[in-house]
Each structure stands twice: as C-alpha cells, then as structure tokens.
Amino acid sequence: MEILIAILALVLLVVVVLVISAPLRAAWGSQDDVVVGRAALGEARGEPLKERADPDRARAGPAGRWGGSVSDQREPAEERAELEAEREAKYREIRDTELDYRTGKLSQEDFAATDGALRAEAVAILDRLAAVERDEDAPTELEDGPRPRGA
C-alpha cells in the first residue's frame, strides 16, 4: 500500500511540475533562437552586441515602487479585444436607448440628442479599432519577442 501511495504521489508531483513549468520551458526553449534573431537584427541596425543579446532587458522595464506593471503598453490583440468589447457595449447602449424611446421613456428630443451622442462615440471606437487592426496587419517585427504558449 505504501508503495502504491508513493507511486501515486510521485505521479501527481510530476504532472504538477509538467503543467506549471510548461510556459517556462517553452520560453527558455525558444530563447536561444530569439537571442540569435535579435543579434542579427541588431547587427543590421548597428547596435552594440551586449544590449542586443539581453532578451530580458528587451522585454522588461522598470516597474513601479508598489503595483503597476512593466507593460503599460498593451499587446495589439489585447487592445483590439478591449475595443471590441467597448464597441459591443456601445451598441448595447444604443439599442437600450432606442428601446427606452420606443417604450415611451424618452421624448423625441432627448432621444435624438442621446442617440446622436452615442453614435458619435461608437464611430470614435470604430476608428480606434480600425487603426489597431491596421497595425496588426502590418508586418510583425522580430523585437516583439516570443509569446508564451497559452498566454
């Protein structure tokens, strides 16, 4: 029985370590390629070798004293997701306003003013979304670094 428990505990430990370490192994596995790639890119730009070969420094910056994160600049995919959520929320708000009007809660004048303002805000969001999508469609540069698997 003790042997069975020892085997089960060992299996559990191995599975846990494999699950948790997967992103680290993926990142470390691709790190060498990134360094070589970065070095090649830096060489083409004429940057000093030491800075080129430091992938951590390329990715990380100084964090705040307490709180905050190094990446106040969001990934394009993240920004697009946020804008899409904003767009859906604005559409919902416009639909709600229209429903309020049709169910007699808003006067014609109030509806026209509110609806116009909301649609203008929706257009502004669509503009920002289009800009982000344009950036996404542009060729990706190597210095973005590897994206962790599963992130």
Next chain:
Amino acid sequence: MALLGRICLLLALAVCAYGIGASIYGVRTGRWEWAVSGRRSVYALAGILTVGFVILEVAFLRDDFAFNAVADTSSRTTPTFYKAAAVWSSQEGSLLLWAWLMSLWSSLALFLTRRRIRDVAAYATAIMLGFGGFFISLMVFYAQPFATTSPTPSEGVGLDPLLRFPTMMIHPPMLYSGYTLCTIPLAFGMGALLARRVDAEWIRVIRRFAFGAWFFLGIGILLGARWSYSELGWGGYWGWDAVENAALLPWLTGTAFLHSLMIQEKRGMLKVWNVSLVLATGTLAIMGTFLVRSGVLNSIHAFGGQTLGVPFVVLIAVLIAGSIYLVITRREMLHTEHRIDSLLSREAAFLANNLVLVALVFVILWGTYFPLISEALTGQEASVGPPWFDRYTVPLALILVLLSGIGPVIAWRRATLANARRNFLVPIGLALATLVVLLAAGVPVKPFALAMFCCAAFVFGSISQEFFRGMRARSAMAGEAPPTALVALVRRNRRRYGGYIVHIGIAVLFVGVAASTSFQHESELGLSPGQSSRVGAYTIKYVRSTASVTPDYDSSSTQGGRELSAIIRAEPGVTLGPDTARTGATLSLGAVLDVSKHGRHVTTLYPSEGFYASEEPTQGSVGHLIGGQPVSHVAIDAGVTRDVWTAIAPNIETPQLKRIVTLGNRTLPYAHPGEGMVAIAALAAAYMKSPPQAQFHLIASPLVMWIWIGGLIVVGGALIAIWPAPSVVRHRVRARSRARAEQGLASA
C-alpha cells in the same frame, strides 16, 4: 490513503507559494511566461485538491473510521446519501470543500480571461492563490481533514440529526460556491488597483463572476431558509440562524454592485463606489466563512473549536486595511467621467437602491455581530431579536421594492416629467386598486403589510407595462406576432428583461414575507389525544400518537431481536422500521393530527420527533440509544394561499417511561445494543398504550408558498440574465463613416 491526502495538501501549499511568487515576478518584470506559469499553478491546485477531496469522500462512503473526520461526523447507520454529504459537515471537510471550490472557480475565471488584462489577471492570480494558501494552511496546521487515529474505532458518532435534511446537502456547496465566487471579483478588483488599470475592462471581466456569486449565494440562502422552515423549528426571518444572516450580507452588497456597475459601464461613473463594493463583497464573504469556522456565534453550522478565529481575524484585517490603502492611493485614477444629469433618471434610482442596500447591510451586520460587539464592550453576550431587525429592515425593504418598480420605467441620463407621469400611471393605478380591493375584502389594516402589497402591485404594474410596450415596439418594428416578438425581445435583451423578472420575483417574495409575518396565527400548547386547538381559522385535533423503532441490527438473529419483534407484534401502534423522516432515528414518537376548517376536514398531518443514539456511556445501555439531540420533524400542509405548520415535542420523561430506561440501564449490557433495543421497543409500546400530554407548536401562515415561488422566479430571471447572448457575428469594421457605424449597429 490518508497519507496521500496529506501529501496533496503539502503539495497544494507549495503550489500556492510558487504561484504567488511566479505571478508577481511575471507581472513586475514583464516576463509573462512566469505569469502564465502562475496561472497554471491555479489549474494544478484545482487538480490536487480534487484528488484530496475524492480521497476524503471515498473514506466517508467506505466508513473508514480511521479518519478522524469520518469517525466524528458519520456512522454505519447514517444513510448513504447523508454520508456522501457529511464531508462538509465537519470543520476539516468544509475547509477542504471551500478551498476546492475556490480553486475550481478561480481556474475557470483565469481560463476565460487568459487573453485579457494579463497584468490585472496576474495580480488576481496571486491574490486567489493567497486565499487558497490561507485555507490550505488552516488544513495543514489547525484542522487536518486527513488526520487519523489508531486503533480504528468500530463506529462513528454520526451526522448531526439536524443536518439530515435533503436541501442541507446542497445548501453548503451552493453557499460556498457563492462565497468563493465573491473572492474572484475581489481578486480582480485588487489586481486592477495594483496594476493601476481601472478602466471598464476589469469590470466587464468580472461581471459574470459577480453575477454567479450573487446567483449561488441567493440559492444557498433560499435553501437555508427552506431548511430552517422545515427542520429547525422556524424562528422567524431573523431568528433562524446567524450564519444565514451573514450570508445575506455579501448578497446585498453584490446586488448593489450589479446595479451600480451598469452606471459605470454606461456613464463611467461611481468607480470608487464600485471597486469599494467589490472589495466589501469579498471581505463580507470571508467574514461569513469566519463566522462558521470560528464558532464565535451560536449556530447549528458553527464548528465548536475557536482555534481558527485568530487567523481569520488577521485575514479580514489585512483585507480591510489593504482595500482602504489601495482605494485611497488610487483615488486619482478613479475619478468620475460624468455626473448625474438629473435626479429623475435611472442612474439616480440605482444610486438610491445602492444606498438602501448598503443601509440594510449595516443593519444586518450590526444585528448579527451584536453578540460579539456586546461581549467585547461589556463582557456579556447579548443579542438583538426579530423586533429589532424588523424596526429597521421593514421600512428599508419597502423602499427597495418600490425602487425596483421605479428604476425600470425611467430612462438613463434624464427623464422628462411628462414621460414619467405617463409611465407611472399604470403602476400607481394598480397599487391603488390593490389597496382598495384588499380593504374591501376585509383584510386587517396592518400598515406595513398593506404598503408592501401595494409596492409589489406597483412593481408588477411597471414591469408588465415594460414587457408589453417592448413587445408592442418589437412587433411593430419586425412585423412579428406578439408572442414571437416577446420571446425575441427577451432573447435580444437578456440582461434587461432577466433583471425585470428578478424584480418581480423579489416583490413576490416580499409579499410572502409580509403576509406570513403580519397575518400569522401561532399557538404553543400541550395536548393529549382527543384534545384539539384552534389556530386562526383552523381546528387541529390530536387524534392519536405514533411510534416507530429503527433497529440497527438483524432483528431475527439475536435473542434481543426476537424479543423486540414480539413486543412490536403485540403492540400494533408501534412500527418496526425506518422513521418517517428516514434520518436514522432510533426512536421516533409523533402524532396524527386532523386539521379542519369550519367543521370540514382539510388534511391529516404526522409531525414527529426523532430520538438519536449518543456516544455517551454514562447515559447507560438503554439511555444512550435515545440520548442524542432530539430533532423535530415538522409536518406541513402547504398551499398557495396558506401553510399549516405543526411540530410536536413528545414527553418521554414521565415516571413510567423513565422506569423502563432505568431498569434497562441496570440489567442490560452496554456492549449489546440489540438487547437495549428491546427496552426501547418496550418504551415505545408503553408510550402508545398511555401517551402523555405532548407539546405542540402550531402555525397557520398565509402566502408562505409565495416566498419559495418568488425565490424560483428570481432564479429563473437570473438564469435568463446570466445566459450568454446569442452569438454575434463579429465584423472587422474598417469604415470610418457614420453610415458604416449605423450598418454595424443594425447587425449587432
């Protein structure tokens, strides 16, 4: 397998510690692979705790009394269904359930947000793992679910008879799901403040989990109320159990948050308020958990030992101090983008609703924790009763119900007086008509109850009008038949109309509470067979007594068993077999009650009281067989218009019955419970031959059924609101023009 369980806990603790470090390192340095590794720690934690929970559950089902938790809360005679649920009736098992559910819900939350707000999510991961680590530490150092004893006891103490009630088996997992889900918005809220990213995104991410917490807490509270009504002896709405009151607190702040978050989503307002509500809801959930774990208040759910009180107080203090610090230091980021345009707007109604809900929280918080406060200040424990609660909660409840009818019929931003007049005409008319009808029908003038009925009619009028107008508008726009238009309307606006249905459910529930409180007839008296009593319009007659004996051994294979069977055959009133409530009572004594109204038979009720065995040898070989806590099994005739509720407390302390127990204790060996059961059967036979006067608790309450119906309507409405919207075709809109935006709106 206990060893494997202990290894699981140690491994889980290590995973929590690693995950916290990895998440914080990842977000602080921008090495996101570490943050992802931290997130995966939560998945791993869920897996490890699942293994641990299965080990403990199997131990309960296999009657493995080597586990202390099994020996303390289960027994061979405990019905299998209750054995499976006995895991969370122990301190240790309930801690494991808490941590396990938290790891599962946290995994789901982090999986769904894996591609969004990664910096906020990384901090949230660390906080969730902090909660996990706290609860696992309690299990490692204080209350060990996998602790064993040697030699293995041959029998366990058994599950507390009060907990042998079907809904009690679902009630704790529901409540714990609610509590643990409350910690997810708290973790993301703190994460957003730590990451200094307090835009609308984190609110969108947590909305569904906040709703889930509210939903599960609501179901848990409703099941607890039902259990209290049917099992505990019903102490009224505030006297039921301190733990149920404590569960109401995060539910109320959660309700406030679900309303005020709409204001932030639409207007960018109330950011400080919303983040404070999220943090308060999570903290109150931990306080509710503390109340159960610490045993500081008298509750059937509370676990005796107070060893866990100090760690919980430290955690709560850290949460409160941390929340205040974060909100104060981030207040500049939480500035409001807009102001309320008009007091006649939905924002203003929501704000008023929030203030009433928070006032309710303060009242219930004070009343529930008053015994602790009193003891701390005066050294003497005192408590406040239902009248104190009613003085403050009834007016607040009236305003709340009224607001739930006002909010839906006024527009966002500003409503004109002309529109408001038109929209309030039908609801006010319906409320006044209700008042006239009730007075004309001769309903006694009880101001608060009548006011509640009118408020509920107002809500029903305003929401029905909303549905009707929406359906008519949809029908006119899309050319659909009214029923089709109604379904399409609700499908396309789930949150709005699901929320309206919840409002109706709440109004119905409050009607049940108001009617059953104000117009209830109650009587507590002693009756002998043949005697009767009046309760309201009902006459309840004690027809005859009943008795059943549940042998826990093969009655035909022993001398005692054969004697027992012979005694029971000789006394036809005594039955041999499981008690009517099937909870494993050794002896069950009850009554047959005939209920009539104006001379016409209405129903027959069979209330009983179960007597359970104790593990106390000093009670003697016969005395210990019925020496446990007696539990009343209530008999209810439930109806749409009224409930007739009856409970009996039989008297087994008469000299004749006591003589049987004393004689049995003196002559029968303790080691052979089969022999002792013969004396119990003789006691039952003697009770049936000349039943002594029994104490009865009789209640006739109108509209109690509507409390449960209202609760079900709330659940139905919440399900509609929480259900994901039909998949929206997502277009990559590139156009800049207003015309293209409107085209996008049409397809949204």
